[in-house]
Amino acid sequence: MQHTRRAVVFGVAALTAPWVRAQGSLSFRFALTPVFLDNDAAVIGALRAALASGMGQEIELVQRRTYQEISGALLDGSVDSAWTCGYPYLQHRSDFSLLGVPVWRGNPLYQSYLIVGADDPALGLDDLRGGVHAFSDPDSNSGFLVTASDLARHGDTPDGFFSRSIFTYGHRNVVRAVAGGLTRSGSVDGYVWEALSVAEPGLTARTKVIARSEWLGFPPFVARRDRANEPSVSACRSALLGLSGTIEGQEALRLLFLDGVVPGDDALFEGIAARMAALGGG
Amino acid sequence: MMALSRLRSLPVTVRVPLLTASLMILLGLLASQGVLTALGRVQDARLSETARLHVEGLSVALGPSVVRQDVWEVYDILGRARSAYDGQRLLLSIVADERGRILAATDPPRAPVGDDISGFREGAVPPSAIRMTGEPVLRVNASLLYQGREVGSVVTEVDVTDLLAERREVALWLLFGNAAATALLAFAGWLAVARLLRPVATLVEAMDDSRGAPRPVQQAAIPRGDPGFARLLETYNRMTTEVERRAEAERRLAERERFVSLGRLASSLAHEVNNPLGGLLNAADTIRTYANRPEVVRESAELMQRGLSHLRDITRAMLDQNRLDRTGQPLRPEDFEDLRLLFEPEAASRGQMLDWDMGAGPASLALLPAAPVRQIVLNLLLNAGTAAGRDGRVGFGAANGAGHLSITISDNGRGFGPGDLCRLMASGPLPLGGGVGLRLVHDLVESLRGTIEHERRDGTTRIRVDLPLDEVDHA
Numbered sequence: 001m002q003h004t005r006r007a008v009v010f011g012v013a014a015l016t017a018p019w020v021r022a023q024g025s026l027s028f029r030f031a032l033t034p035v036f037l038d039n040d041a042a043v044i045g046a047l048r049a050a051l052a053s054g055m056g057q058e059i060e061l062v063q064r065r066t067y068q069e070i071s072g073a074l075l076d077g078s079v080d081s082a083w084t085c086g087y088p089y090l091q092h093r094s095d096f097s098l099l100g101v102p103v104w105r106g107n108p109l110y111q112s113y114l115i116v117g118a119d120d121p122a123l124g125l126d127d128l129r130g131g132v133h134a135f136s137d138p139d140s141n142s143g144f145l146v147t148a149s150d151l152a153r154h155g156d157t158p159d160g161f162f163s164r165s166i167f168t169y170g171h172r173n174v175v176r177a178v179a180g181g182l183t184r185s186g187s188v189d190g191y192v193w194e195a196l197s198v199a200e201p202g203l204t205a206r207t208k209v210i211a212r213s214e215w216l217g218f219p220p221f222v223a224r225r226d227r228a229n230e231p232s233v234s235a236c237r238s239a240l241l242g243l244s245g246t247i248e249g250q251e252a253l254r255l256l257f258l259d260g261v262v263p264g265d266d267a268l269f270e271g272i273a274a275r276m277a278a279l280g281g282g
Numbered sequence: 283m284m285a286l287s288r289l290r291s292l293p294v295t296v297r298v299p300l301l302t303a304s305l306m307i308l309l310g311l312l313a314s315q316g317v318l319t320a321l322g323r324v325q326d327a328r329l330s331e332t333a334r335l336h337v338e339g340l341s342v343a344l345g346p347s348v349v350r351q352d353v354w355e356v357y358d359i360l361g362r363a364r365s366a367y368d369g370q371r372l373l374l375s376i377v378a379d380e381r382g383r384i385l386a387a388t389d390p391p392r393a394p395v396g397d398d399i400s401g402f403r404e405g406a407v408p409p410s411a412i413r414m415t416g417e418p419v420l421r422v423n424a425s426l427l428y429q430g431r432e433v434g435s436v437v438t439e440v441d442v443t444d445l446l447a448e449r450r451e452v453a454l455w456l457l458f459g460n461a462a463a464t465a466l467l468a469f470a471g472w473l474a475v476a477r478l479l480r481p482v483a484t485l486v487e488a489m490d491d492s493r494g495a496p497r498p499v500q501q502a503a504i505p506r507g508d509p510g511f512a513r514l515l516e517t518y519n520r521m522t523t524e525v526e527r528r529a530e531a532e533r534r535l536a537e538r539e540r541f542v543s544l545g546r547l548a549s550s551l552a553h554e555v556n557n558p559l560g561g562l563l564n565a566a567d568t569i570r571t572y573a574n575r576p577e578v579v580r581e582s583a584e585l586m587q588r589g590l591s592h593l594r595d596i597t598r599a600m601l602d603q604n605r606l607d608r609t610g611q612p613l614r615p616e617d618f619e620d621l622r623l624l625f626e627p628e629a630a631s632r633g634q635m636l637d638w639d640m641g642a643g644p645a646s647l648a649l650l651p652a653a654p655v656r657q658i659v660l661n662l663l664l665n666a667g668t669a670a671g672r673d674g675r676v677g678f679g680a681a682n683g684a685g686h687l688s689i690t691i692s693d694n695g696r697g698f699g700p701g702d703l704c705r706l707m708a709s710g711p712l713p714l715g716g717g718v719g720l721r722l723v724h725d726l727v728e729s730l731r732g733t734i735e736h737e738r739r740d741g742t743t744r745i746r747v748d749l750p751l752d753e754v755d756h757a
Contacts, residue, residue: 132395134354164396168354181390182357 054239101264345428669695
């Protein structure tokens with residue numbers, strides 16, 4: 001399934017890449033993860049300013065609805081680099097290379113949270129059988145893979161375990177769906193939930209975390225492997241790694257509740273790979 | 283019926299303003315109803331438009347998401363639509379797929395994903411048919427159309443509490459406004475009508491105060507600015523004057539009746555006086571001629587004495603008849619003798635036979651005043667004498683009854699005509715023509731609390747007057 005989809009995406013990307021590039025501008029196109037706090041104009045503005053400052057060129061931030069679109073855009077060259085999730089990174093490990101991994105609370109790691117309504121008596125995933133569940137994105141590690149792989153380890157699938165599962169294409173949307181009672185439970189990025197608990201405490205207060213995954217590799221910055229050595233991509237990598245060293249970078253990191261960006265390596269994502277394997281085996 | 287008769291018994295100055303106020307209230311109610319109906323129509327149109335726009339907007343926005351069964355998109359769009367629309371009015375929007383299963387709602391706990399929407403369709407109407415029913419929350423049900431086909435449905439709960447409050451407020455304002463306007467107009471109507479009808483009130487007051495004797499309305503109270511009422515009051519004043527004048531005339535007529543009755547006797551009394559005079563003159567001549575004949579002188583002197591005594595009696599009776607009303611003397615048998623003395627010449631002049639039966643004792647007579655009884659008997663005798671005609675028969679009888687004096691006058695004349703009988707027996711207005719003698723009899727008997735009975739039998743008319751003897755004050 002994953003291979004088929006990847007092949008289709010890559011095929012489409014290969015066919016459209018020359019045309020897209022021809023339409024491209026001189027600015028560096030940086031795609032943002034749709035599951036992140038992409039609704040905050042201040043965050044986006046600060047990140048663009050920091051990257052532009054670090055790279056010494058114009059930055060165009062590109063937003064897409066799904067990880068699949070981001071991956072496709074990277075592959076077809078319509079964007080030069082992207083902040084994506086560990087899961088799609090691993091899905092396209094042969095095509096993507098790491099530019100850096102953000103550091104959150106001292107480590108380039110985060111967790112997936114299983115959340116329910118604040119007054120829900122559920123204590124764990126097992127208590128959520130038969131309910132409506134909100135995922136973030138089918139290509140999201142914390143917003144889908146973790147829960148799906150947990151179910152797979154027990155021989156269940158989301159469609160079989162839950163009465164209905166929906167994709168909200170945004171971690172914040174998952175929190176909204178659970179807080180608003182649209183779904184009983186949701187799988188959400190722990191980093192986003194924690195950030196939201198500061199930015200929108202009223203929203204997260206209507207939810208509670210009933211399960212946390214193991215620490216997994218933080219959503220990384222990636223670029224197409226075959227373009228990794230292009231000057232603009234290298235400049236982007238340098239700018240990302242040097243964010244904590246500039247005022248604009250520090251401001252962006254502050255707004256993003258991040259400490260900095262480290263080069264990282266694939267070992268960080270072994271946990272995700274294991275879950276992918278569990279899901280694939282299931 | 284009771285209320286209606288009670289209303290009719292109210293004065294016109296109260297009734298007309300009441301009717302004015304009632305009409306104003308009715309008018310106010312009709313106007314209020316009209317305003318509320320118009321308001322209701324406006325609110326219905328506004329509601330219908332809101333519901334229609336909401337549903338149409340949702341149809342456009344939700345179509346693709348509903349087709350894809352994208353729960354989150356539907357929820358997100360509903361949330362944004364709620365904030366974009368009049369969020370306070372749209373309480374709940376529920377979107378279901380074509381099978382009627384809920385995809386999302388603005389309030390998921392109330393309408394959970396996957397539940398059947400049919401329960402929420404209860405009482406729901408199409409947007410075009412939504413009307414204010416008095417319920418604070420109304421439901422609208424509409425199909426979601428996308429690319430020409432029905433892909434699902436939407437049920438929306440519309441909060442119309444504010445519209446109901448607006449309606450209530452308008453109703454209250456109308457109520458208070460109309461009440462105030464009605465009260466004001468009713469008061470103004472009261473004043474205007476009371477002012478208009480003031481002459482009537484004055485007239486009623488004058489009539490109420492008169493106690494049988496109409497009192498004229500003062501000239502200052504006559505409204506010169508209102509010719510109709512002025513004429514009415516002037517006519518009333520003329521009427522009261524006429525009534526007073528008539529009463530005065532009747533009083534004077536009664537007063538004169540005594541003289542009239544004597545006047546009617548004048549010629550026969552003159553004969554009665556004249557006849558002895560010839561004998562007296564002859565006697566005087568005889569005395570002068572035969573002064574030396576004592577037996578002739580004595581006889582003539584006796585003749586003169588009898589004649590003069592008769593003249594003295596007649597003049598005394600006439601004087602008494604004219605004077606007794608002022609003296610307040612009690613009745614005596616001599617009064618009846620006087621009457622006989624006065625009437626006999628009248629009867630004799632007509633060749634009538636007079637039956638005189640004085641059967642009443644002096645003790646009982648003394649309980650009655652002389653003047654009115656004498657007048658009653660004299661008038662009745664004169665009337666009987668006239669009725670009996672030449673060679674007729676007139677009767678007088680007086681007798682003591684049980685606690686009363688009974689006087690009967692009879693004649694064999696042709697009987698009373700209706701006019702005379704009315705004068706004698708009734709208290710109503712005097713018929714035209716004729717004198718007031720019989721009416722005076724009626725009034726005098728009434729003043730003595732007596733009764734009059736009339737009987738006509740065997741060609742004889744009998745008038746019986748019964749006068750009670752107790753508690754009579756003839757002072």
